[in-house]
Amino acid sequence: MDFEKYYIFSKTYNDIDSPEYKKRMEELTPYLSQILQQKGRVLDLACGVGGFSFFFEELGHEVVGLDISDFLLEKAKRYAKEKNSKVEFVKGDARELPFKDESFDYVVFLGNSIVHFTPTELNQVFKEIKRVLKHWGQFILNYNDMRAVLPLLERSEVIADGYWVNRIYKDKDEKYFIAVFESPEGIFEVKFNLWGKTAVDLLSKLYFIKEKSIEIRENSYLEVFRRK
């Protein structure tokens, strides 16, 4: 898991009290509370440290958060203890979900987590999401169009608290890129899959019917699907 290092550094994803994490939540939660109006069972897929899981619990849903990273899940469980939360955090792989068919009213997949999956893997993830969703369930996806964001990264316009992008390597087919991050503590490399909105549109059509697409800011989308 080469990407875990990035999350160990990035407060944007590992510290629910940081301004960066709060900003992400403030951007999405007004839409999410509109969409998830009926109380139900929510799967927060690739939940990270669980900020969104706690938000859904506060709205009155029963929540399961699943992630593959031990580091992030440990932190999520610590937060849950502090908050006296009943969210169940589970270690698992989005490509092979450890849940029964039709066991969730909502599956949310937030924070641009799709960058960790090749198109073939994402196809498997979408298939699994459809399997665990109840017949009338909704799938809520938030992602950035990385093809559009890449030029900004290449011009080093993206820097965060405590680290910055030093260099970007693209594969020759531009299917992924490797970002070399630098920080006072050292350098680390992370691979991000690079294919944009078109791939999500094409793959999601296999399993879902799109109900809504909101451009929450430039190149960042929140989309709502029903099972096909």
Ligand code: SAM
């Ligand atoms: N949704 C969280 C949020 O918005 O704070 C985390 C988003 S973060 C960009 C991507 C997450 O995907 C990380 O927590 C990472 O551990 C998780 N992840 C990557 N590959 C995964 C996989 N195969 N199965 C489950 N989670 C995975």
